[in-house]
Amino acid sequence: MRETEPPAILTVPAEARSFQGERAGIVSRVLANAIDFAILVVVLGAGYLGWSAWLFLRRGASFRFPTVTYQGTYIVGAIVLTLLFTVAWSSTGRSYGDRILGLRVIDRRGERLGFAGAFVRAVLCVAFPPLLFWAIVNRRSVQDLVLRTAVIYDWAEQPRNTSPSDPS
Amino acid sequence: MEDVSEIIRIPLGGGEEEPVTPPAPSPPSDWFTLAARAAVGLVSLGAEASIQIIRMASGTPEDEENAATPDTAALLVGAALGLAIEAVRTAATVAELGRRTAGPPASFVIGTVSDAPRRAAADLVGRWNQSWREERPGVEAAANAVAVEATRRAVDLVLDQLDLTQIVLDHVDIERIVASVDLNEVVEQLDVDAVADRLDIERVIARLDLAKLSLEVIERIDLPEIIRSSTGTVASESVRVVRMQTFGADRAISGIVNRMLGRSATEEAADPDDLDATGA
Secondary structure, three states: OOOOOOOOOOOOOHHHHHHOOOEOOHHHHHHHHHHHHHHHHHHHHHHHHHHHHHHHHHHHHHOOOOOOOHHHHHHHHHHHHHHHHHHHHHHOOOOHHHHHHOEEEEOOOOOOOOHHHHHHHHHHHHHOHHHHHHHHHHOOOHHHHHHOOEEEEOOOOOOOOOOOOOOO | OOOOOOOOOOOOOOHHHOOOOOOOOOHHHHHHHHHHHHHHHHHHHHHHHHHHHHHHHHOOOOOHHHHHOOOHHHHHHHHHHHHHHHHHHHHHHHHHHHHHHHHHHHHHHHHHHOHHHHHHHHHHHHHHHHHHHHHHHHHHHHHHHHHHHHHHHHHHHHHHOOOHHHHHHHHOOHHHHHHOOOHHHHHHHOOHHHHHHHOOHHHHHHHOOHHHHHHHHHHHHOHHHHHHHHHHHOOOHHHHHHHHHHHHHHHHHHHHHHHHHOOOHHHHHOOOOOOOOOOO
């Protein structure tokens, strides 16, 4: 039998094929970020509970819930969110919010971001969230313009059909 | 055998002065002689064949001694044939002599005396000819039927004694015949659809190892990966609805922004710093 490439089978639903690979709009991206933020809150709450449980085991009867400052929460939340984004964008190209909304972050070659690129983009996104709204103008945030990245509609599970020759 | 038509003419009278001229050929006598000799020859062949068959049937060995002293039957047949040949030769000579001497006066007398009977004979012959022409189709058909049946039986009899296949294999260069056939032209004249209609596809499929084939196909197209991708693409119907609605909202906002900025959707897509990959 000849060793040829098996035919690529498009697993994207029919209704989404027309815009597969297009840049995502502001609504999708805001919703995805909102989901990611909710996840961040859950993670922070879980972390707080875990830290409290650790203190309870250490202090026993003198246990009191630790006091959390806004500044400390912001710093910890920023760090956690940066880590979440970095891992998500460099591994699968999508955070959980992106996955729910069918989005994917790609670099200028249409490929998944490297770890460094994902980290820089995560830092910029976490540090300057309002810059996302430049995507209202041309569907690219300021971070995307700086790093030459993009967020696209991609309903496929694997990053297929994102090669330059594909119609999108 | 000596030719009976060669007659030696003896010069009479003046001897040397008279030029010797060869006699003019006489076609009727030649035909008669030729036919007689052919008939005698055929009879001779038949007689010899009959003698051979009788010998074989009776089991008499045909050795050199018997060949040197032919038996009585052969002797009598040979003598009869020789007598017949001599009689024919004599009859031919006499007939030729008679025709030359009595021919002209006889023809004159016959011509003057037998005019009426000849006409009657001509009429009779004409009637016979007419009768023959009327009966000819039926007679010919019957004769044809008899001839065809006889030929068929004879051919069957002969073919029963022959191994035609072996004869063809021994004497026919089949490869040469096949090489002279234009198989491409034959194939072009074939009705492939008709051949396909006659194919028993079920039997062909029954000979296949479908399980193994299916496994190979699944492996080639990586079906598990396709299933994973398909099921992972859309977790649930609600997610698909949310995605489509957000996509619609994206498009609506883009339309509003494009109208505010006075540009078309294609201009929005035409970003100078556009991605190489998405093209969006």
